[in-house]
Structures are given as structure tokens and as C-alpha cells.
Amino acid sequence: MTPGVSVDIGGLRLGGPVLAASGTFGYGTEVPLLERRALGALVSKGIFLRPREGSAPPRIAETPSGMLNAIGLQGPGVEAVVRDYAPMWAEWDFPVLVNINGESASEYGELAARLDGVPGIAGFEINISCPNVEQGGLYFGNDPRAAAAVTESVRKRTKLPLWVKLTPMVSDIGVIARAVESAGADALCAINTFVGMSIDLNAYRPRLSFRTGGLSGPAIRPLAVHLAHQAARAVDIPVIGVGGIIRAEDALEFLVAGCSAVQVGTATFVNPKAIAEIHDGILGFLEARGLSSLAELPRYLPRD
Numbered sequence: 001m002t003p004g005v006s007v008d009i010g011g012l013r014l015g016g017p018v019l020a021a022s023g024t025f026g027y028g029t030e031v032p033l034l035e036r037r038a039l040g041a042l043v044s045k046g047i048f049l050r051p052r053e054g055s056a057p058p059r060i061a062e063t064p065s066g067m068l069n070a071i072g073l074q075g076p077g078v079e080a081v082v083r084d085y086a087p088m089w090a091e092w093d094f095p096v097l098v099n100i101n102g103e104s105a106s107e108y109g110e111l112a113a114r115l116d117g118v119p120g121i122a123g124f125e126i127n128i129s130c131p132n133v134e135q136g137g138l139y140f141g142n143d144p145r146a147a148a149a150v151t152e153s154v155r156k157r158t159k160l161p162l163w164v165k166l167t168p169m170v171s172d173i174g175v176i177a178r179a180v181e182s183a184g185a186d187a188l189c190a191i192n193t194f195v196g197m198s199i200d201l202n203a204y205r206p207r208l209s210f211r212t213g214g215l216s217g218p219a220i221r222p223l224a225v226h227l228a229h230q231a232a233r234a235v236d237i238p239v240i241g242v243g244g245i246i247r248a249e250d251a252l253e254f255l256v257a258g259c260s261a262v263q264v265g266t267a268t269f270v271n272p273k274a275i276a277e278i279h280d281g282i283l284g285f286l287e288a289r290g291l292s293s294l295a296e297l298p299r300y301l302p303r304d
């Protein structure tokens with residue numbers, strides 16, 4: 001018998017534990033070309049209320065076992081999402097969550113209110129790695145009060161499942177995790193990219209025009225497993241592990257470390273079939289170990 005791999009994550013029942021990470025699958029226009037059977041859910045590229053151009057090129061740079069990106073949250077704005085993408089998402093047999101962004105807590109709330117009830121939108125993933133313009137550009141995700149204020153602002157405007165995506169650029173991820181849990185998050189995603197920089201020795205300047213970028217890919221995996229584990233130990237809501245997953249074994253590390261599901265980002269750029277292969281590999285692992293479902297996978301989650 002094939003092991004059961006469906007999971008309940010913060011208000012959503014997913015057919016499988018492997019999800020497409022925000023920003024690495026766009027708005028899903030390529031989905032018809034892929035094997036959908038393995039996709040637990042898709043998280044859209046981040047959007048703001050209004051359209052944004054993003055950063056000037058070059059916006060990506062390859063690094064050892066990873067990449068730096070500074071896309072600058074380019075996006076078409078909320079009205080285009082409602083008009084052009086949500087109708088397509090409504091036809092699909094897996095949920096689509098929208099990754100939402102803002103420059104103030106109220107802007108996040110407004111965005112959620114505009115998308116709430118639109119067919120095709122199954123929930124929200126709040127990206128708190130955004131500068132808080134009202135508080136001098138400090139990142140929402142670095143401050144438990146600001147992270148909670150954003151979560152509360154969105155929670156007030158929607159009953160849809162609400163996931164909060166944590167930044168790794170903090171001294172104690174557990175503090176932020178508990179703050180957003182108390183503010184009404186249904187699940188957490190850990191983690192977003194690390195800030196990094198790479199220098200072009202011919203030009204004597206950074207490779208990215210934005211100077212710094214978000215580091216993703218296998219280079220960050222052990223850091224991500226650790227942070228996802230710390231987040232899972234801090235809260236009672238489900239945690240979705242993200243960061244450097246390219247094979248089923250990598251995903252299983254996050255699951256054993258206490259995560260309920262995983263997201264795959266950079267791997268898709270290298271291998272468009274990565275999500276299907278990871279999904280199948282998890283099934284194969286459970287079968288080989290005689291486990292009848294993902295729920296039976298032993299978790300290492302000490303609470304001391």
C-alpha cells in the first residue's frame with residue numbers, strides 16, 4: 001500500500017508535503033507544463049498592493065552551492081493578481097497561497113482584505129522580510145512587536161489560512177515565532193533567504209546592482225534546518241521547512257527536525273522536476289522504512 005502523505009497545515013488540507021516556494025514559481029503560468037500530482041500547494045511570488053518594478057539588473061548571481069537574488073519584490077500589484085491569475089488558480093486541484101508584502105502593517109491588512117474571498121486564493125503567506133517604512137525602514141521580521149502587528153492586521157481582515165514566513169536574520173527565531181503565533185498565525189514558514197554579498201573582481205564592485213541579495217540553495221540548508229527546528233520547538237502551530245532542499249533526503253531532514261511540510265525553491269531552477277522527485281523520494285523512504293504514513297515518521301523535537 002502506498003504510504004499516506006496528505007497533511008493538514010494551518011487550516012489547509014494538502015495532498016502532499018512538498019510545496020513550491022514563493023518567488024521560484026512566479027504566479028504559476030508554467031504549472032501546466034509540470035507534473036501537478038506532486039505539488040502540495042503553490043505559494044505565489046510576493047505582491048504588494050501596487051505594481052513594482054523591482055531592482056535593476058544584474059539581479060541574480062551564482063554562488064558556491066547556491067545563488068544570490070535581489071529581485072526587489074517585482075510584481076504586478078493586487079488588481080492584476082485578481083484579474084489575470086486567480087481565475088487560473090481556481091481551476092487547479094491544489095491550493096495557491098499568495099505571498100503578501102507591505103510597507104506598513106495596515107498595507108498588509110488592506111492587501112489581504114482585497115484578496116479575501118476571491119476564488120482561487122486559498123490563503124496567505126505573509127512575508128515579513130520587508131522594510132517597515134513607518135518605523136525607519138527596519139525589517140518587520142526582526143522585531144517581535146512589528147511582526148505581530150502585521151500578523152494581527154492581516155488576521156483582522158481575513159479568515160483564510162494565514163502562514164507567516166520568518167526571516168533567518170534574527171538572533172532568536174523562537175521569539176518571533178511565538179509573537180506571530182500569539183497574533184493569530186495558523187502556520188509558520190522557516191526560512192526566507194539570508195542576506196549576502198558577492199564581489200566581481202573585474203569590476204571591483206558587487207555582482208548585484210542592489211549590492212546585497214538573498215542567499216538560497218543547498219549552501220544554506222544546515223542553517224535552515226536548525227532555524228526551522230528552533231521555530232518548531234517554540235510554537236504549537238505547524239512549521240513548514242524551507243531552505244536548500246534539492247533531494248528527498250533534504251526534505252526528510254526538515255520533517256524529522258519537526259516540520260510538517262517543506263517548500264522547494266532554488267532546486268526548481270536547476271531541475272524543473274525537483275518537486276516531483278522529492279515527493280516520490282519521500283514516499284519511497286516511508287515505504288522502505290515500513291511507515292504507513294508521514295504522521296508515523298519519527299520526529300526529533302525535544303521541548304526542554
Ligand SMILES: Cc1cc2nc3c(=O)[nH]c(=O)nc-3n(C[C@H](O)[C@H](O)[C@H](O)COP(=O)(O)O)c2cc1C
Binds near residue numbers: 045
Ligand atoms: C529568485 C527568488 C525569488 C524569491 N522571491 C520571494 C518572494 O517574493 N517572497 C518570499 O517570501 N520569498 C521569496 N524567495 C525566498 C524563497 O521562497 C525561499 O524562502 C528561499 O529561496 C530558500 O529556499 P530555497 O533554498 O529552496 O530556494 C525568493 C527566492 C528566490 C531564489
